[in-house]
Amino acid sequence: MQHTSARTPAAHTPTHHTLPPSSFHELLAGGGGVAAVDALCAGERSWRLLVVRAFLDAAAGVPAGPLPSVVDGWRLLVRAWEADARAAERVLAYPAVGVWAAHTLRRLRGSAEDDAPLWVHTGHLHALAASAAILAGLEFRTDVPVRHGWAVLPLVGAMRVDGTGWSTAEVAADGGRVTVAGRAVPGPGWHTPAELSADGCVLVLDDLDPYRVLRGPAAPEPLDRADDWRELFAGAWAVLRETGAEEAGALARGLSVVVPRPRAERFRPHSASSGDAFGAALASVPDDAEQFAATLVHEFQHNKLSALMHLFTLHEDPGTRLRYAPWRDDPRPLGGLLQGVYAFHGVTGFWRRRQHPLGRFEFALWRAQTAHALRSLADAEELTVLGRRLVAELSATLEPWLAEPVDARCRAAADLAVSDHRATWRAYHLRPDPRTVRAHAEALGRGAPPPASDPASTPAPTLAPGRPARGLDTRAVLLRRILAEPAGLAGPDVRDDPGAVVEGARPEDVALVTGRVSEALDAFRARIARGDGDPESWVGLGLAARATGNPAGAALLAAPELAMALYAEAGGRGRDPLELLRV
Incomplete structure (x- = not known):
C-alpha cells in the first residue's frame, strides 16, 4: 500500500540530527537554551514522523470498521500538507499524536489493551486529517470516531454528540463553513480548548484529546473554570521569567501543552510527562503560581531528556535491577532514576533562586537528594559512555550548590x-x-x-x-x-x-x-x-x-x-x- 508521495511530511529528505557542541554541553549539564531546544524539536519531528509511518505500515489491511480506510485518512492529511504544510505540521507535532501512534501500534501488535474497538484507534487518523484540513482551509468531507459522546478534532476542538459508546460523526468543510455531526462550528455543543498565554509563551490547555493523559485513552473533560488556570499561569510565567529569563525562553520554545487534572492534596501536586508526547506536561491544579512554575520546570526537564534519549543512547538497562529514587515511594529501574535525576536537577536550580523559607527548604532537600542519586549512578555499569558523562556533568553543576548556605531552620x-x-x-x-x-x-x-x-x-x-x-x-x-x-x-x-x-x-x-x-x-x-x-x-x-x-x-x-x-x-x-x- 502506497502511503506517501514526493511531497508528504513522511517523505522528507533523510536528516542526520546533530547538536552543536555548546548545546550538547548545556543539555548534559541539565540546561539548554533556545538553540538547544530547537535542535531537540527538530529531532522530535523526525521521531514523530517515524512513529506515524510505523503506524501506517502496521495498520495496512486492518479493517476500518464503520470509518473510511486508513489510506483515505492519509490522503486527506497529505492534501492538507500540500495546501498548508505549517498547519499539517502543527497537527502532527501535537503531543497527544505521539501517544496515539504509540498506543495504537501497541494495540495493533497485541501488547496493549483498552475498552475501545481497534477501529476507534486506527480511525483517529481521520480526526487528525480533519483538523489539518480545517486549519489549512480545505473543503472536504470525512467521518471521525465518536468516543463517549464526543467527536474530537485534535488542536481544533470537540463536539458533544448523542450517544455514549463508540460511533462515528461526519466532519465537513464547505465554503468556509465547518460542521461536525451536522452542527456548525463554533456553535452549541462545541468546545474549543483554552489557551494559557503570557508574554513570550502560549500553551494549549488540553482538556479534550482522547490521548492527552499520556498513559492511554481518556474521555474529554471540558473545564468549567479555565480562567483559574489562566491566572495561575500568568503568575507562574512571571515567576519563571524572574527566576531565569533564558530558561523561561527555552521552556516556551519547547513546551506547548498543559493537560489539566483535578486538584491534589496541598503540597502533593501530581504531574507527568511522556517520551511519546514531547511538549506536554500533565499537571493537577496547582496550589499557587510558584508551584505551577516548579511543575513546568520539572516536566520540561523530562521532555528534554526524553528527546535527548531519542538521539543518543544513555544506558543499556533491561530494567530488571531496581534502585532507590529519593523522590519516589517505590524502587525504580536505572532509566527511571536517570529521568528523575535530570528533572530534580532542574527543580533544585529553580528553588535555588527562591529565597523565602519554603523555597530554601525545597532547595536544601532536593540538592541533597539529587546529589545522593547522582552518587549512586556514578559507577552504574549499565550507563553508556555518554550516560556517564551526563551524570558527571550534572554532578559538577550541582557540587558548588551543596556548599551554599541555607538558614539553620530550613x-x-x-x-x-x-x-x-x-x-x-x-x-x-x-x-x-x-x-x-x-x-x-x-x-x-x-x-x-x-x-x-x-x-x-x-x-x-x-x-x-x-x-x-x-x-x-x-x-x-x-x-x-x-x-x-x-x-x-x-x-x-x-x-x-x-x-x-x-x-x-x-x-x-x-x-x-x-x-x-x-x-x-x-x-x-x-x-x-x-x-x-x-x-x-x-x-x-x-x-x-x-x-x-x-x-x-x-x-x-x-x-x-x-x-x-x-x-x-x-x-x-x-x-x-x-x-x-x-x-
Whole structure:
C-alpha cells in the first residue's frame, strides 16, 4: 500500500540530527537554551514522523470498521500538507499524536489493551486529517470516531454528540463553513480548548484529546473554570521569567501543552510527562503560581531528556535491577532514576533562586537528594559512555550548590525529610540477611554487644519491594505547612486529627516536626511496644531518638530493616525497642 508521495511530511529528505557542541554541553549539564531546544524539536519531528509511518505500515489491511480506510485518512492529511504544510505540521507535532501512534501500534501488535474497538484507534487518523484540513482551509468531507459522546478534532476542538459508546460523526468543510455531526462550528455543543498565554509563551490547555493523559485513552473533560488556570499561569510565567529569563525562553520554545487534572492534596501536586508526547506536561491544579512554575520546570526537564534519549543512547538497562529514587515511594529501574535525576536537577536550580523559607527548604532537600542519586549512578555499569558523562556533568553543576548556605531552620527541616525518606524506603523495601539477624539476636540473648560489621563479608540486604501504607513524604508535607505558614500546624484540628489535614499523618508526626521530640519519642515507642510498629513508626522513633541525642537514633536510621527484623526475632513486643535492640 502506497502511503506517501514526493511531497508528504513522511517523505522528507533523510536528516542526520546533530547538536552543536555548546548545546550538547548545556543539555548534559541539565540546561539548554533556545538553540538547544530547537535542535531537540527538530529531532522530535523526525521521531514523530517515524512513529506515524510505523503506524501506517502496521495498520495496512486492518479493517476500518464503520470509518473510511486508513489510506483515505492519509490522503486527506497529505492534501492538507500540500495546501498548508505549517498547519499539517502543527497537527502532527501535537503531543497527544505521539501517544496515539504509540498506543495504537501497541494495540495493533497485541501488547496493549483498552475498552475501545481497534477501529476507534486506527480511525483517529481521520480526526487528525480533519483538523489539518480545517486549519489549512480545505473543503472536504470525512467521518471521525465518536468516543463517549464526543467527536474530537485534535488542536481544533470537540463536539458533544448523542450517544455514549463508540460511533462515528461526519466532519465537513464547505465554503468556509465547518460542521461536525451536522452542527456548525463554533456553535452549541462545541468546545474549543483554552489557551494559557503570557508574554513570550502560549500553551494549549488540553482538556479534550482522547490521548492527552499520556498513559492511554481518556474521555474529554471540558473545564468549567479555565480562567483559574489562566491566572495561575500568568503568575507562574512571571515567576519563571524572574527566576531565569533564558530558561523561561527555552521552556516556551519547547513546551506547548498543559493537560489539566483535578486538584491534589496541598503540597502533593501530581504531574507527568511522556517520551511519546514531547511538549506536554500533565499537571493537577496547582496550589499557587510558584508551584505551577516548579511543575513546568520539572516536566520540561523530562521532555528534554526524553528527546535527548531519542538521539543518543544513555544506558543499556533491561530494567530488571531496581534502585532507590529519593523522590519516589517505590524502587525504580536505572532509566527511571536517570529521568528523575535530570528533572530534580532542574527543580533544585529553580528553588535555588527562591529565597523565602519554603523555597530554601525545597532547595536544601532536593540538592541533597539529587546529589545522593547522582552518587549512586556514578559507577552504574549499565550507563553508556555518554550516560556517564551526563551524570558527571550534572554532578559538577550541582557540587558548588551543596556548599551554599541555607538558614539553620530550613536546613534542619530538609535534613529531617531526607533522613525520613531514605530510612522509610529501606524499611519497606529491604530485607536483612537472616544470618545477620540471627547473629545479632544471639548476641542480644547473651548480653553481648552486637557483632562487628564487616562490609566485605556481611551479606547486603535484599530488595523485596513492599507497599507503603502512606506517602513517604508525609512528614515532609507537614514540614512544608510549617514553613509556608507561621501557624501551619497549630490548630486544634491538626492536633486531634492530623490525617484530615495531611493524609496519613499521625499526632506523633506532628509532635516530631514541631519540636516536641520527647512527646514524639514516647508515642513512637508506645506504638511499637503494643505491636503497631510499622516502618513509619520505627523511622519516627529513630528520628526522635536522634533529636534527643540518643546514639541509638542514628544507628536505627542507618538500618531500620535490621532493627525491625531483630525486634521480631527476639520477640520484642511489650519491650522497649531502643533498649532491646541496643543499636
